[in-house]
Amino acid sequence: MYITVFITAPDKESGKKIARHILEKRLAACVNMTPVSSMYWWEGKLEESDEVLLIAKTTTDKLEELVKEAKAVHPYQVPEIIAVPIVGGYKEYLGWVERETHA
Incomplete structure (x- = not known):
């Protein structure tokens, strides 16, 4: 099964x-990065910040290790790392995701 993993980071440098x-650990085949404006509760206060959102495409069997490795290099104490299923898509693209994460 294929998944998309969303990870927010404080800035472009951290996101990269x-x-x-x-990517170097072959835990995702592709990662897109885009700027986002975030609002969230943190330590009892409503916060606002500019962040970057990483959108990683991978397979479910890579999720646990991806979370572990992303957390290891992430500057946040409690980073957003969440996965959602990919329920369909272009067959050749999904095959590429499979090949690149299982090379």
Whole structure:
């Protein structure tokens, strides 16, 4: 099964570091990065910040290790690392995700 993993990071530099780390370990086939404005509760206060959102495409069997490795290089104490299933898509692209994460 294929999944998309969302990871937020404080800035582009941190996002690239996380993306490169999980890609080099073949835990994702592709990671997109885009700027986002975030609002969230943290330590009892409503916070706002500009962040980057990483969107990683991988397979379910890589999720546990991806979470572990992303957390290891992430600057946040409690980083957002969440996965959602990919229920369908272009067959050739999904095959590529499989090949790149299981090389």
